[in-house]
Amino acid sequence: MAKNKFNKNWVHDHINDPYVKLAQKEGYRARAAYKLKEIDEAEKLIKPGQVIVDLGCTPGSWGQYTRRKLAGGDEGGIKGTMIGLDILPMEPIADMHYIQGDFREQEVLDRLAAVLEGRMADLVLSDMAPNLSGISHADAARMEDLIDLAIEFSQMHLKPGGALLVKCFKDMGFTQILEKFRTEFKTVKQIKPKASRDKSSEIFLLGRGLKHPAA
Numbered sequence: 001m002a003k004n005k006f007n008k009n010w011v012h013d014h015i016n017d018p019y020v021k022l023a024q025k026e027g028y029r030a031r032a033a034y035k036l037k038e039i040d041e042a043e044k045l046i047k048p049g050q051v052i053v054d055l056g057c058t059p060g061s062w063g064q065y066t067r068r069k070l071a072g073g074d075e076g077g078i079k080g081t082m083i084g085l086d087i088l089p090m091e092p093i094a095d096m097h098y099i100q101g102d103f104r105e106q107e108v109l110d111r112l113a114a115v116l117e118g119r120m121a122d123l124v125l126s127d128m129a130p131n132l133s134g135i136s137h138a139d140a141a142r143m144e145d146l147i148d149l150a151i152e153f154s155q156m157h158l159k160p161g162g163a164l165l166v167k168c169f170k171d172m173g174f175t176q177i178l179e180k181f182r183t184e185f186k187t188v189k190q191i192k193p194k195a196s197r198d199k200s201s202e203i204f205l206l207g208r209g210l211k212h213p214a215a
Contacts, residue, residue: 019031023061029064030061033062035193035196036062036065036127036165038194039193043206045163045165046069046123048069049080050123051116051122051123052070052081052122052123052125053083053084053153054066054082054083054126055126055127055150056085056127057084057096058086058089059090060090060091060096063082063096066082067093067094067095078095082095082097084097084099085099085103087101099112104149116157120158121157121158122158122159123163124157124158124165125165126147126150127167128150128166129167130143130146140173144172144176144177147166147168147180151181154184154207158213160213161209162208162210164206165204167202167203168203168204169203170203172201174203183211185207185209185211187208187209188205189206190203192204
């Protein structure tokens with residue numbers, strides 16, 4: 001009974017969520033686009049001409065926002081390069097190089113390298129979150145693993161002066177994750193966009209300037 005009540009409350013909140021309505025109106029696949037939009041407008045992350053990699057890009061709202069920011073190339077294309085990686089399938093986004101697979105596997109990395117053509121990324125985005133078990137220490141460990149993957153990916157593929165933006169949660173090993181960011185990046189900022197639901201412990205970390213880029 002309690003579960004049904006929770007589901008009904010969630011559906012009610014979702015239907016009446018202003019960002020859900022705005023996403024439907026503006027053609028975004030998810031309300032998450034407005035979290036990135038808000039962070040980007042404050043931090044000036046996305047600029048034409050950049051190479052941007054979106055980890056865990058499905059369903060694609062961050063890619064849609066990024067494409068709009070990079071639009072204006074010849075023949076209606078984009079100025080820059082967008083690459084999306086995810087183990088889940090995704091509906092195509094115009095001008096995005098989408099690679100389905102696990103970016104820990106060599107085949108996926110080879111396909112990524114073919115798109116990058118020796119270039120490094122200006123920005124790595126990660127809206128990845130673990131499948132939750134409800135067991136707090138297990139969920140915290142899974143979240144930490146995802147952040148580790150994003151940091152390791154950035155060390156290999158991010159320009160020394162580039163930026164990594166990740167989603168994490170205050171109640172999922174956040175202290176350790178924040179410490180890792182401070183170890184790896186010259187500047188670290190915690191950001192809670194207005195588009196994040198008040199009830200959520202969701203927070204974003206922005207790291208700029210790798211301390212230990214790949215040789």
